[in-house]
Amino acid sequence: KELYLKELLDSLNxxxxxxxxxxxxxxxxxxxxxxxxxxxxxxxxxxxNFIENKTSLWVSFCRNLGITKAKGxxxxxxxxxxxxxxxxxxxxxxxxxxxxxxxxxxxxxIPVDGSSADEIEKADNPMCWLRLYKKQFLLExxxxxxxxxxxxxxxxxxxxxxxxxxxxxxxYITNDVxxxxx
Numbered sequence: 001k002e003l004y005l006k007e008l009l010d011s012l013n014x015x016x017x018x019x020x021x022x023x024x025x026x027x028x029x030x031x032x033x034x035x036x037x038x039x040x041x042x043x044x045x046x047x048x049n050f051i052e053n054k055t056s057l058w059v060s061f062c063r064n065l066g067i068t069k070a071k072g073x074x075x076x077x078x079x080x081x082x083x084x085x086x087x088x089x090x091x092x093x094x095x096x097x098x099x100x101x102x103x104x105x106x107x108x109x110i111p112v113d114g115s116s117a118d119e120i121e122k123a124d125n126p127m128c129w130l131r132l133y134k135k136q137f138l139l140e141x142x143x144x145x146x147x148x149x150x151x152x153x154x155x156x157x158x159x160x161x162x163x164x165x166x167x168x169x170x171x172y173i174t175n176d177v178x179x180x181x182x
Contacts, residue, residue, distance in 0.1 A: 002031045004081040004182050006040065011180075012078075013042040015089040021047040023066045028056035033080065060145035060156045063128070067138060075135050077128045083110065083180035091178045092132050100172040101137040102164060105130055107179035126161045129179060133164070141167045 012022060022042070026034055034052060042048050051065065063077055074096045078084065085108065095103040107130060138144070143163055145156045165171070 002033045005036050007083050009040045009042050011084040019093050023049045023069055025051045025062040027062050028053050060147050064144045074132050076132045081182045085178050085180050088178045095132050101134045101168040101170040103132040103172045105174050106177045107181050108177050110180045110182050112182055126158045128157045
């Protein structure tokens with residue numbers, strides 16, 4: 001989704017520090033997304049890892065690839081049409097020091113029509129981009145996104161987080177608003 005991609009990259013680039021890595025996985029884009037990423041200053045940063053799939057392998061495959069490639073102790077996900085609010089990376093790093101299996105946060109709903117964003121959404125939404133996961137917890141419990149959702153076309157986040165919740169009671173819930181959803 002090239003429309004908001006530069007905004008996402010800009011929001012991450014101004015926050016990126018040596019305490020985190022970004023793994024950006026292109027899922028066989030047919031628009032200008034790959035060139036937008038490769039021409040952006042974040043592309044040259046040492047802790048930005050760009051993986052380009054020539055054909056679409058679906059979001060579940062890409063998220064699983066991110067889980068296995070991540071070097072850090074904690075993982076979160078973002079969609080290319082969303083944005084990291086100013087305190088996003090700093091707050092995720094703070095959450096990681098709490099040592100919970102899962103940390104859940106809130107998000108700001110940013111209207112696509114350009115009107116002002118003022119509606120805060122609660123994190124009871126089951127989307128994976130509203131959570132920070134301990135990588136070791138995911139691996140030890142074999143928690144990956146199921147490929148079957150490719151055939152259905154949606155539902156992978158609901159299924160994944162249902163299995164996450166069934167695997168732990170160590171879930172930290174906060175009212176912090178750090179993610180912007182288009």
